[in-house]
Amino acid sequence: MTLPEHRARREAASPQDARKAGKRCPLQPLLLGLLLLLVFFGYGFLSSRRPMPGGLGVRPGMLYPQPKALTPSRSDVLVLTPWLAPIVWEGTFSPEILDEQFRLQNVTVGLTVFAVKKYVAFLRLFLETAEQHFMVGHRVTYYVFTDRPADVPHVPLREGRRLAVLAVRSHARWQDVSMQRMEVISRFSEQRFRREVDYLVCADVDMKFRDHVGVEILSPLFGTLHPGFYRADRRAFAYERRPRSQAYIPPDEGDFYYMGALFGGSVAEVQRLASACHQATVLDKANGIEAVWHDESHLNRYLLYHKPTKVLSPEYLWDQRLLGWPSVMKKLRFVAVPKNHEEMRSP
Amino acid sequence: MGICDESRERQVCGGEGDRRNNQTFHHCFPGKPKCYPLHSVVLLTILILAFFGYGFLSSRHLMPAGVRAGHSVAVRDPDGWQVVTLSRMLYPQPMVLTPSRSDALTVTPWLAPIIWEGTFNIDLLNEQFWLQNLTVGLTVFAVKKYMVFLKAFLETAEQHFMVGHHVTYYVFTDRPADVPHVLLKEGRQLVVLSVRSYARWQDVSMHRMEMISNFSEQRFRHEVDYLVCSDVDMKFWDHVGVEILSPLFGTLHPAFYTANRKAFTYERRRRSQAYIPWDEGDFYYIGAFFGGSVAEVQQLTSACHQAMMVDKAKGIEAVWHDESHLNKYLLHHKPTKVLSPEYLWGDWLLDWHPVLKKLRFVTVPKNRQKIRNP
Numbered sequence: 001m002t003l004p005e006h007r008a009r010r011e012a013a014s015p016q017d018a019r020k021a022g023k024r025c026p027l028q029p030l031l032l033g034l035l036l037l038l039v040f041f042g043y044g045f046l047s048s049r050r051p052m053p054g055g056l057g058v059r060p061g062m063l064y065p066q067p068k069a070l071t072p073s074r075s076d077v078l079v080l081t082p083w084l085a086p087i088v089w090e091g092t093f094s095p096e097i098l099d100e101q102f103r104l105q106n107v108t109v110g111l112t113v114f115a116v117k118k119y120v121a122f123l124r125l126f127l128e129t130a131e132q133h134f135m136v137g138h139r140v141t142y143y144v145f146t147d148r149p150a151d152v153p154h155v156p157l158r159e160g161r162r163l164a165v166l167a168v169r170s171h172a173r174w175q176d177v178s179m180q181r182m183e184v185i186s187r188f189s190e191q192r193f194r195r196e197v198d199y200l201v202c203a204d205v206d207m208k209f210r211d212h213v214g215v216e217i218l219s220p221l222f223g224t225l226h227p228g229f230y231r232a233d234r235r236a237f238a239y240e241r242r243p244r245s246q247a248y249i250p251p252d253e254g255d256f257y258y259m260g261a262l263f264g265g266s267v268a269e270v271q272r273l274a275s276a277c278h279q280a281t282v283l284d285k286a287n288g289i290e291a292v293w294h295d296e297s298h299l300n301r302y303l304l305y306h307k308p309t310k311v312l313s314p315e316y317l318w319d320q321r322l323l324g325w326p327s328v329m330k331k332l333r334f335v336a337v338p339k340n341h342e343e344m345r346s347p
Numbered sequence: 348m349g350i351c352d353e354s355r356e357r358q359v360c361g362g363e364g365d366r367r368n369n370q371t372f373h374h375c376f377p378g379k380p381k382c383y384p385l386h387s388v389v390l391l392t393i394l395i396l397a398f399f400g401y402g403f404l405s406s407r408h409l410m411p412a413g414v415r416a417g418h419s420v421a422v423r424d425p426d427g428w429q430v431v432t433l434s435r436m437l438y439p440q441p442m443v444l445t446p447s448r449s450d451a452l453t454v455t456p457w458l459a460p461i462i463w464e465g466t467f468n469i470d471l472l473n474e475q476f477w478l479q480n481l482t483v484g485l486t487v488f489a490v491k492k493y494m495v496f497l498k499a500f501l502e503t504a505e506q507h508f509m510v511g512h513h514v515t516y517y518v519f520t521d522r523p524a525d526v527p528h529v530l531l532k533e534g535r536q537l538v539v540l541s542v543r544s545y546a547r548w549q550d551v552s553m554h555r556m557e558m559i560s561n562f563s564e565q566r567f568r569h570e571v572d573y574l575v576c577s578d579v580d581m582k583f584w585d586h587v588g589v590e591i592l593s594p595l596f597g598t599l600h601p602a603f604y605t606a607n608r609k610a611f612t613y614e615r616r617r618r619s620q621a622y623i624p625w626d627e628g629d630f631y632y633i634g635a636f637f638g639g640s641v642a643e644v645q646q647l648t649s650a651c652h653q654a655m656m657v658d659k660a661k662g663i664e665a666v667w668h669d670e671s672h673l674n675k676y677l678l679h680h681k682p683t684k685v686l687s688p689e690y691l692w693g694d695w696l697l698d699w700h701p702v703l704k705k706l707r708f709v710t711v712p713k714n715r716q717k718i719r720n721p
Contacts (some may be wrong), residue, residue, distance in 0.1 A: 054459070057680050060627075067629055068602040069452050069461070069687070070702060078443050079454050082468035082683075083475065084590065087443075101457065101681070200695035216458060221430050225443065234440045255441055269430055306430045307475070310458070328444065329360040332556075 054103035064094055076328055081255065081311055084127035085219075089313040093216045099137060102215040108139040110197035110267075112185055113205045115144055116170045117176050118344050120151045122205045122337060127155040127163070133209035135331070141197055145184060174345040178260075179295045189271035200270040201335075204261035206344070211333040212316075219310035221265035221273070223303045227314035227323055229257035240297040245289050246280035247297035249304060258303050260296030262317050262334065264296070265309070273314040276302050354626045401611050431478040438468055450702050455629065455685055459593075463687045466589045467474065474587045482513040484571035485591065486559055489520045492718050496580045496711060501537070503527040507583035507707070515571055519558055531559075546717040550707045552634075556652040560568040563645035574644040578635035578710075580718075585689075585707040593684035595639035595647070597632035597677045601688040601696055606631070612687045614671040619655035619663050621671035623678060632677050634670030634690045637709065641685075647676050 072093045073079060081088055086093075111134065115123045127142065134140065140161040144152055147170040157163060168184055171177045187204060195198055200216050229237055237257040240247035264270060277298040284291060291297035315329055319336040447466045454460055485508065489497045501516065508514065514535040518526055521544040531537060542558055545551045559576055565575055573592050603611055610630040614621035638644060643697060651672040658665060665671035692699065692706045699706065 058685075060679060063626055064456070066608045067452060067456050069599060069630070070450065070700075072446060072449060073454065073456075074448060075446060076444065077448055078441060080447060080466050082438070082441050082447075082459050082466075083471045084460045084462075084467050086454050086460065088458070092454055092456075093458050097457045097681070186513070226708055230443045250435075252437060253435060256443070270431070305433045307471070309430065 014040060043210075046176055058097055058100045058295035062096065062100065064096060073220055077313070081307070083307045085227075085307065085309050087313055088216050089312045089315070090315060093287050095212065095216065097216055098215050102138060102218065103197075106139070107199060107215070107218070108141060109215075110134050110141045110143055110193055110200045111135075112143045112145065112181075112188075112202045114168070114177070114181050114184075115146045115152070115205050116168065117147065117347070118251045119205050120146060120148055122207070122339075124153040124155060125208050125337060126205055127153070129209035131155065131158060131161070133211060135215065136212075138215060141187070143193075145181075172347070175290065175294050176309040179281050182274045182281065182295050182298070186271055186274035186278055189267050189274065194271070197267060199264060200267055201260070201264040202270065202274075206339050207334055208260065208337050209334055211331045213316065213333050217264070217310065217312055217316065219265060219308070221269040221303075221306065221308045222263065222310040222312060223256070223299070223308045224262040224312040225314045226257045226259035226318045227318050230292055230314050232257070237300075238293055238297075240291040240293070242289065244287060245291050245297070246283050247291040247301045249301055254304060255307075256303075256311065258296075258300055258311075259317050260293070260299050262312065262330050263299060263303075273299070273302050274304070352684055393670070420577065423468070433471075433474055436470065436474065438470065451687070455681070457681045459681065459683050459685055461685045461687060462590055462690070463691060463702075468676050469586070469588060471591065472589050474591070476512060479591075479680050480513075480646055481572040482515060482570070484515045484517055484574045484590075486517045486519065486552035486555075486562075486568055486574060486576045487510075488542075488551070488558075489518055489526070489579050490542070491521065491721075493579050493629075494522055494525045496515055496518065496713075498527040498529060498578055499582050499711065502568070503583035505529065505535070506531055507585060508587050509589065510586075517567070519555070519564070536624075537572075546681075549664065549668050553655055555623065556639075556648045556655065556669050556672070560645055560648035563641050563648065564641040568641040568645070569624050571641060573638060574641050576636070576644065577708075580713055581635070581691075581712050582709055582711055583707065584709050585705045587690060587707050591638070591684065591686055591690065593682070595643040595677075595680065595682045596684040596686060597630070597673070597682045598636040598686040598691045599688050600631045600633040601691060603631035604688050610668055611674075613674055615675060616663065618661060618664050619671070620657050621665040621675045628674075628678060629681075630677075630685065632670075632674055632682075633691050634667070634673050635710075636686070637673060637677075647673070647680070652678055 003338060027270055059163075074089055077089055078087055079092050111130065113123075113126060123144065130140075130142070136158075138160070142163040143166055144160070144163060145166050145168045146152060148169060149165045149167055152163075152165050155163075166188065168180070171180060181202070189200065201217070234254040235251045237249075237254055239249040239254060240259070241251070242248060263273070265273070275297060280298045280301070281291075281295070313329075315331050315333050318329065318331060318332045321336070321338060326333065350425060358616070415695050448463055450460055451463050452465060453466050460466065486505065487497070487500060497518065504514075504516070510532070512534070514536070516537040517540055519540045519542045520526060522543060523539045523541050526537075528539070540558075540562065545554060555576070556684075559574070563574065575591070606629040609625050613623040613627055613628060613631070615625075616622060637647070639647070651669060653709050654670070654672045654675070655665070689703055689705050692703070692709045694710045694712045
């Protein structure tokens, strides 16, 4: 065939052939262009997806009152620690702004609670009230540690919230039940939590939520002011005072007395805290000593030398029967459920 | 895309999200293997894996263990500080029922500290910083006649700025030979960066955003943990230390910290990227002093520069130039610390409010006509 004939044959091909032939040419650069676009957007998408510590965004058009530089948000309480960690009280924060910031990061909060032996009885109220008040609108995973999984009540959960039941052993002594929590939290942080949640909140179970507990508490490491000691001089704090214990704090040191019933932070920081407290407990045991307030004593020692990045006011841990409702507490958010100590703590 | 079947693609291959999904491509090219050769598919797959891998890896790199979403960080993570182990220290007990300041707001509604004298214990903060072995970069632009301010700026910085910590001064100038020789304390160094000047002072001011953004990418992120970006016609009069450091900080403008938001000199023309409506706005931040982690400062300066380019293309220039854009950025990307006007006081303000216990960083009087003209 001559060249002109060959060309003529090609030109005479069907419209379909012509389309295919035409497509094969722009296809490669088009695909390449597409790939480049994909890489560009994908990188941008991924790199913005992880929470950025500063400059947490809010959407335009959000309306709220102007903060006034010469008007303290609270005139009756300390709202900032000397190391510049906010102390969270009602009136110091805007839930709208914070919710927006945390929703944009799509955070997931894990809430750990131990319901061992008779303490399973507290679970229903704990979970039901958490559903109403805890991190509403955000993703939540409850981690219920128990020695009796069959007794975990079935509580309907809102969207974006789930519950995991994790089996643990029980101990004869309630002090050991309390102290084992540090070891378990440390272990599960490594094995599981760091892949599933961004923040961990570790709480006692014999409690109920009665008002908002939200993202204002979230921070790399937070502790909560014990409601019985927020007015006290540091010498009156119930720290461990025997130098032989790992939890020892001398009388001239100490910022606050934190309560063991509510602490938390990023998974990594909580893991570090729980691991350190567990090691300290083990060391004490080997030395034949048990800290006066068990895991709480070790928690206080840890938070003295590893300053928390937020401190929660006693609004976040209250006992109304013991302490009433003083005017400085504008809200009672998370409160003790009355219990018969002897009954609950016996086998 | 128009590769196999255009009409079908428009339906199925949605927005950006879809592009990430491999399956989308199967939809786009349903059972028509002849539409594209095999090696393209392989190339595509490899590229997707590479990009995901890179994105995953780089996000790990950005997010040091245990910090994310907050302010603490693993060692050497510039985006915050680590919860480090302190040693025994003696200081007065913080009293829960006694505010540190009764005359000022010390925490923003998004729980960022506002730094005033009396709110912080510098020994505690210094200890936390030293344990992390951090370096602070201070950028300053001494272009054209503004070179005359540099000596006093650097000398007073040596006395008051981050004393005892590692500091690198980054002096941007169009006349490197004129940079004065100032004796520096141990652990501190000065780097001169040559840049072009602009005819208009507004352009000199605005292009700082571009230059900081470029150098952050090329250099700063490898050399320092935090960046502080400052005007040069200033002097340090008192302590300016690690209490200011945080992923992202801005400073309250000394002329507006008592004003109603309607009086803030935000850009009010909708056409500008810096536009802020009357009923929005937290504070009016001054362009002369801002900073944060290198990553955050890079994002801020890059965003401001882009915004200024968009404005320029539309033939509009924001009323207060880079400061207008800074304010827009900080409205929608809340800073994690806010500095009180102690940290930027104006020499033109004749008396000061008793709320200011210290004047730490103050403008130097200048003859605007003379200094801004050739």
